[in-house]
Amino acid sequence: MQRERHHQTSRPVKQDRILSWSNDGSEPAELMSFVMEKMPDRSRTDIKSWLRHGQMRIDGTVTTIFNAAVAPGAKVEVNLGRPFVTLRNPRLQLVYEDDDVIVINKGYGLLSVGTQSHRKEESAYSILRDYVKTQDPRNKLYVVHRLDRDTSGLMMFAKSEEAQETLRHNWNNMVLDRLYVALLEGYVKEDSGFVKSRLAENSQFVVYSTENPEEGKLALTRFRVLKRGNGLSLVEFSLDTGRKNQIRVHSSEMGHPISGDRKYGARESRLNRLCLHARTLRFAHPVTRKDMRFELPVPSRFLDAVK
Numbered sequence: 001m002q003r004e005r006h007h008q009t010s011r012p013v014k015q016d017r018i019l020s021w022s023n024d025g026s027e028p029a030e031l032m033s034f035v036m037e038k039m040p041d042r043s044r045t046d047i048k049s050w051l052r053h054g055q056m057r058i059d060g061t062v063t064t065i066f067n068a069a070v071a072p073g074a075k076v077e078v079n080l081g082r083p084f085v086t087l088r089n090p091r092l093q094l095v096y097e098d099d100d101v102i103v104i105n106k107g108y109g110l111l112s113v114g115t116q117s118h119r120k121e122e123s124a125y126s127i128l129r130d131y132v133k134t135q136d137p138r139n140k141l142y143v144v145h146r147l148d149r150d151t152s153g154l155m156m157f158a159k160s161e162e163a164q165e166t167l168r169h170n171w172n173n174m175v176l177d178r179l180y181v182a183l184l185e186g187y188v189k190e191d192s193g194f195v196k197s198r199l200a201e202n203s204q205f206v207v208y209s210t211e212n213p214e215e216g217k218l219a220l221t222r223f224r225v226l227k228r229g230n231g232l233s234l235v236e237f238s239l240d241t242g243r244k245n246q247i248r249v250h251s252s253e254m255g256h257p258i259s260g261d262r263k264y265g266a267r268e269s270r271l272n273r274l275c276l277h278a279r280t281l282r283f284a285h286p287v288t289r290k291d292m293r294f295e296l297p298v299p300s301r302f303l304d305a306v307k
Contacts, residue, residue, distance in 0.1 A: 016136075017081035023070045031058065031068040034076060047300060054083040060097040064085055085135045085183025093123035094155065100163040100287045102141075106155045108273050112146040117197050128157055144168060146244055148245065150260075153180070154294055158286070166286035169241075174267055176291070179246055180300050181226070181239040183305055184256035188233040192224045195250040199243045206263065207245040209253060219243040219252040221257060226298075229306035232259060232270065234298070236279075247276060259305075271301050 198216030
């Protein structure tokens, strides 16, 4: 099925004119052959020009490779009006984008969203907001969850109000997996287990466990040790709940604070950073309900630290 979209901008000479198709077959297709079949009236030279100028993409990712594989179900887009707007920023990488959601790999040290005390500081939100408005000034961006400033890894934003509302009201049901990896001080004795407590926050913004059900919210963190070495444990965490600083607090209460996490008892900063990384994010797409799974490799510096 072919669809064409027009996005009006303040520069009408360079407005988008996008054609899109899905690979409805059961086998992968070569990009050049796929587009030639869909556009028999256009020459091979036209298609090469579009590739060269960044006017073609597969599942939201711009490609310049003529024989790139178009997997079954994948969407191919050609922008006849201008090159696709791409995101290039050293502090985050675009992992996935469609009309409703954006998934990024947020760098260590980058705020998720600006705060009252850091309103003018660059954040993942401000970077992405500028990016989507470059695509079309009418575009908007919505926050659906956050990562701590010093935590790196996968993070999602909504691009439509419908997606934001659906995720906000059904977050626990729609987010199917959130896996993190961390370097903990010392050797965790158990190979796997869980920590369960109620978490509250004091006036100094320090989160702590409490037995008072009226004071704290229930938090459950599961863990699995991946490797031990050089006085550190590389541990994978999964969250049954998503409380602020949950992994950081529970790691500290295990007697093994996250390396570099001075706030929660770390004695050293082996890699000069908080060693916590959001590695896996799996969710039901808020509009299509498709099962979406994204996974990043364990940071190489984490692996090197336990060799």
